[in-house]
Amino acid sequence: xxxxxxxxxxxxxxxxxxxxxxxxxxxxxxxxxxxxxxxxxxxxxxxxxxxxxxxxxxxxxxxxxxxxxxxxxxxxxxxxxxxxxxxxxxxxxxxxxxxxxxxxxxxxxxxx
Amino acid sequence: xxxxxxxxxxxxxxxxxxxxxxxxxxxxxxxxxxxxxxxxxxxxxxxxxxxxxxxxxxxxxxxxxxxxxxxxxxxxxxxxxxxxxxxxxxxxxxxxxxxxxxxxxxxxxxxxxxxx
Numbered sequence: 001x002x003x004x005x006x007x008x009x010x011x012x013x014x015x016x017x018x019x020x021x022x023x024x025x026x027x028x029x030x031x032x033x034x035x036x037x038x039x040x041x042x043x044x045x046x047x048x049x050x051x052x053x054x055x056x057x058x059x060x061x062x063x064x065x066x067x068x069x070x071x072x073x074x075x076x077x078x079x080x081x082x083x084x085x086x087x088x089x090x091x092x093x094x095x096x097x098x099x100x101x102x103x104x105x106x107x108x109x110x111x112x
Numbered sequence: 113x114x115x116x117x118x119x120x121x122x123x124x125x126x127x128x129x130x131x132x133x134x135x136x137x138x139x140x141x142x143x144x145x146x147x148x149x150x151x152x153x154x155x156x157x158x159x160x161x162x163x164x165x166x167x168x169x170x171x172x173x174x175x176x177x178x179x180x181x182x183x184x185x186x187x188x189x190x191x192x193x194x195x196x197x198x199x200x201x202x203x204x205x206x207x208x209x210x211x212x213x214x215x216x217x218x219x220x221x222x223x224x225x226x227x228x
Binding site for chain 2 (some may be wrong): 034036041042043044045046049090092094099100102103104105
């Protein structure tokens with residue numbers, strides 16, 4: 001069965017520092033991959049997605065993610081974190097059907 | 113993309129009562145989904161709702177507890193019936209904009225439910 005793993009429950013970074021959130025998936029082929037962000041009390045907002053092509057994907061708010069087939073990973077990165085980036089981040093996978101599977105989430109804390 | 117609104121945004125209810133959550137989309141969509149997000153948890157899919165057919169429920173969720181309506185291509189409701197404190201969660205409506213071929217899901221702002 002397909003699965004999504006976000007190994008880090010929470011991460012703390014200093015404002016202005018770089019960020020990498022990890023995501024690994026389990027699936028026999030290349031799935032469709034997504035990153036969502038959820039600010040406190042809000043719904044989920046799509047940051048970026050990968051369907052095919054260039055393995056480095058640019059998203060909104062200065063985020064990017066890189067698909068690495070050999071590692072079954074889709075890690076999210078940002079070169080310089082802002083205090084407003086503090087939120088919950090969810091990696092998600094869709095294998096071509098109607099069901100999207102979400103990871104457990106990683107909560108990002110940003111310290112001044 | 114799609115713009116999704118939900119009503120109510122939050123509610124506090126007494127156990128044993130029911131609450132109906134509305135989801136409105138700004139465009140016609142085939143697939144609509146209802147998720148539950150318990151405190152500090154990820155999203156759990158409750159059911160998938162296609163217009164004109166019965167909703168398809170995931171394991172652990174039943175129609176008597178979570179009846180869903182999907183009267184047209186822009187609207188759906190989820191009712192949480194005979195509520196207990198364990199139903200306290202955020203309920204999220206989501207849509208998929210094309211065809212179920214791995215396209216993107218967009219989410220509403222959620223309904224925060226507290227059951228006393």
